[in-house]
Amino acid sequence: MSLDQDxxxxxxxxxxxxxxxxRIKPMQEDLNRxxxxxxxxxxxxxxxxxxxxxxxxxxxxxxxxxVTDGDKVQAILQNAPEVACxxxxxxxxxx
Amino acid sequence: MTNLAVKPSLKNDLIHLxxxxxxxxxEEKKFSAVELTKAYLDSMEEHRHLNAYILETPEKAxxxxxxxxxxLAKGEGRLLEGIPLAMKDLFCTKGIQTTAASxxxxxxxxxxxSTVSDNLKKAxxxxxxxxxxxxxxxxxxxxxxxxxxxxSPWKRVDGKDLTPGGSSGGTAAxxxxxxxxxxxxxxxxxxxxxxxxxxxxxxxxxxxxxxSRWGTVAFASSLDxxxxxxxxxxxxxxxxxxxxxxxxxxxxxxxxxxxxxxxALELGVKGLKVGIPKEYHLEGMPEDILSLWEQGKKxxxxxxxxxxxxxxxxxxxxxxxxxxxxxxxxxxxxxxxDGVRYGLRVPxxxxxxxxxxxxxxxxGEEVQRRIMIGTYVLSAGYYDAYYLxxxxxxxxxxxxxxxxxxxxxVILTPTTPSAAFALDEKPTDPVVMYLNDVLxxxxxxxxxxxxxxxxxxxxxxxxxxxxLIGPAFDENVLFRTARVLEDAAQFKSFxxxxxx
Numbered sequence: 001m002s003l004d005q006d007x008x009x010x011x012x013x014x015x016x017x018x019x020x021x022x023r024i025k026p027m028q029e030d031l032n033r034x035x036x037x038x039x040x041x042x043x044x045x046x047x048x049x050x051x052x053x054x055x056x057x058x059x060x061x062x063x064x065x066x067v068t069d070g071d072k073v074q075a076i077l078q079n080a081p082e083v084a085c086x087x088x089x090x091x092x093x094x095x
Numbered sequence: 096m097t098n099l100a101v102k103p104s105l106k107n108d109l110i111h112l113x114x115x116x117x118x119x120x121x122e123e124k125k126f127s128a129v130e131l132t133k134a135y136l137d138s139m140e141e142h143r144h145l146n147a148y149i150l151e152t153p154e155k156a157x158x159x160x161x162x163x164x165x166x167l168a169k170g171e172g173r174l175l176e177g178i179p180l181a182m183k184d185l186f187c188t189k190g191i192q193t194t195a196a197s198x199x200x201x202x203x204x205x206x207x208x209s210t211v212s213d214n215l216k217k218a219x220x221x222x223x224x225x226x227x228x229x230x231x232x233x234x235x236x237x238x239x240x241x242x243x244x245x246x247s248p249w250k251r252v253d254g255k256d257l258t259p260g261g262s263s264g265g266t267a268a269x270x271x272x273x274x275x276x277x278x279x280x281x282x283x284x285x286x287x288x289x290x291x292x293x294x295x296x297x298x299x300x301x302x303x304x305x306x307s308r309w310g311t312v313a314f315a316s317s318l319d320x321x322x323x324x325x326x327x328x329x330x331x332x333x334x335x336x337x338x339x340x341x342x343x344x345x346x347x348x349x350x351x352x353x354x355x356x357x358x359a360l361e362l363g364v365k366g367l368k369v370g371i372p373k374e375y376h377l378e379g380m381p382e383d384i385l386s387l388w389e390q391g392k393k394x395x396x397x398x399x400x401x402x403x404x405x406x407x408x409x410x411x412x413x414x415x416x417x418x419x420x421x422x423x424x425x426x427x428x429x430x431x432x433d434g435v436r437y438g439l440r441v442p443x444x445x446x447x448x449x450x451x452x453x454x455x456x457x458x459g460e461e462v463q464r465r466i467m468i469g470t471y472v473l474s475a476g477y478y479d480a481y482y483l484x485x486x487x488x489x490x491x492x493x494x495x496x497x498x499x500x501x502x503x504x505v506i507l508t509p510t511t512p513s514a515a516f517a518l519d520e521k522p523t524d525p526v527v528m529y530l531n532d533v534l535x536x537x538x539x540x541x542x543x544x545x546x547x548x549x550x551x552x553x554x555x556x557x558x559x560x561x562x563l564i565g566p567a568f569d570e571n572v573l574f575r576t577a578r579v580l581e582d583a584a585q586f587k588s589f590x591x592x593x594x595x
Contacts, residue, residue, distance in 0.1 A: 003471070015426060015470040016433075017463055018451040030464055030525055031471070037526045038415045038472075038481065044488050051486035054317040055493060055542030056304045056567055057347055075206035079437035088435050093446050 128177030176219030199457030209310025226265030237264025248272030260290030285535025292560025303542030307342030426469025
């Protein structure tokens with residue numbers, strides 16, 4: 001499968017990456033090389049094979065439903081680029 | 096050997112000791128933890144051109160060394176008391192900048208400590224600094240770091256600067272060049288084993304689940320595993336013992352006992368069945384790699400092991416599977432870098448613009464490429480064709496190993512398809528670069544433990560490694576087999592090749 005430039009732009013937007021015009025073509029070429037390599041997987045017969053998301057995890061452990069952490073407002077905010085009134089600040093999203 | 100970029104300073108052989116030797120010297124009061132730490136701090140300063148560290152933490156290291164000396168004086172030294180380590184900058188360290196070698200995390204000061212680094216601290220180690228790496232651990236040559244390339248302490252006869260491998264290239268360069276006794280690393284597709292092989296060190300990727308991933312900056316969560324880069328096999332066994340263990344904060348960490356790995360070291364390989372997978376014999380594999388593999392087989396069979404030809408039929412599909420799954424997981428994991436809660440922010444008029452500006456400026460080329468691939472294979476209409484397909488092939492790769500381990504105890508292969516390459520010879524095609532990991536990726540997909548042992552030299556007189564892959568949670572079989580290879584190879588390490 002090959003990606004056209006519109007698809008590259010669409011994927012970039014989904015990933016919230018800004019691709020300047022001059023970067024679109026090189027990105028398209030790289031992605032197509034990688035996808036071409038990945039296309040080898042089509043040679044493998046996987047009809048009845050069940051997909052796995054991970055390994056060595058026979059059972060997901062359960063933990064007690066109890067609060068074990070919290071009250072860390074300062075620790076959470078300490079790395080934030082912009083803070084006001086104990087909240088993260090972002091550009092206005094509602095008019 | 097004459098192929099050295101750094102001349103080990105003969106004035107101070109403390110920087111040549113293995114972890115085991117250093118621990119012994121501390122216990123016997125031959126030197127103090129402060130002296131040992133100072134020797135390394137001096138060496139780090141002298142070899143800054145290798146760019147092995149993103150951040151050096153000398154004051155903190157000396158403080159920790161003093162504490163270690165106090166404990167040692169009271170006869171209360173812990174397992175790794177007083178050992179100066181290099182910490183890959185992927186492990187969050189409380190109060191100390193952690194960047195994953197990315198601009199987007201520059202200046203990030205974690206308010207918490209990763210479980211692995213915390214376990215090591217509790218075993219008495221000293222942290223010398225945070226080591227350079229490929230950005231978000233994505234790379235095989237340590238050339239994608241925002242903080243610049245790492246240079247290997249080894250040099251080829253033509254004098255060119257070589258890659259130490261990646262992504263744990265900073266730790267590898269530090270341990271090989273005498274800038275740390277040993278170091279932490281992580282391995283998602285070969286990021287411990289390949290740099291260890293390129294720099295003549297022992298690199299261990301434990302079983303998936305053996306070490307907690309909590310507090311380690313995530314790349315591909317179903318593949319990432321913390322491990323060790325050390326100067327010998329015994330060091331690796333000791334260090335893993337301290338790092339590993341169940342952690343309720345990581346649901347994928349294994350709730351099983353951590354054995355005393357050091358006890359397995361001298362068991363030998365008599366009667367062990369060693370699998371030789373024919374699919375690892377790649378087309379066009381260089382002669383020096385093939386003869387190293389032959390040599391490895393000979394060493395093990397001379398030590399009493401039985402060689403068994405095996406087949407891992409889906410080996411060829413491991414790398415394409417990896418390049419669907421790892422970017423897919425990465426694109427999800429890296430969605431958190433939004434310029435709002437921590438890390439870099441590049442302003443924008445709208446929230447979306449802020450996200451896009453931040454992420455385009457904050458992530459490097461390779462990371463953006465992988466986010467793009469990952470986003471694509473997870474996007475509507477392509478999920479089944481790529482992501483689901485790769486998850487199915489992953490099961491087949493895993494099953495190949497399960498079948499093989501019905502017949503054999505451990506598998507022997509080369510670690511890399513070549514020796515280290517010069518930094519100015521790096522491939523421009525991303526796929527060619529990805530091929531570096533062709534022999535290491537299958538163990539990640541199957542979650543198996545694997546170790547690289549320095550075993551010989553390339554035609555250019557550069558280190559080469561042999562890889563051992565074991566069944567899940569059987570690191571012991573790796574240690575005992577690796578010890579036999581190590582004994583037989585008598586590999587002259589970068590530092591010892593010149594001094595002993």
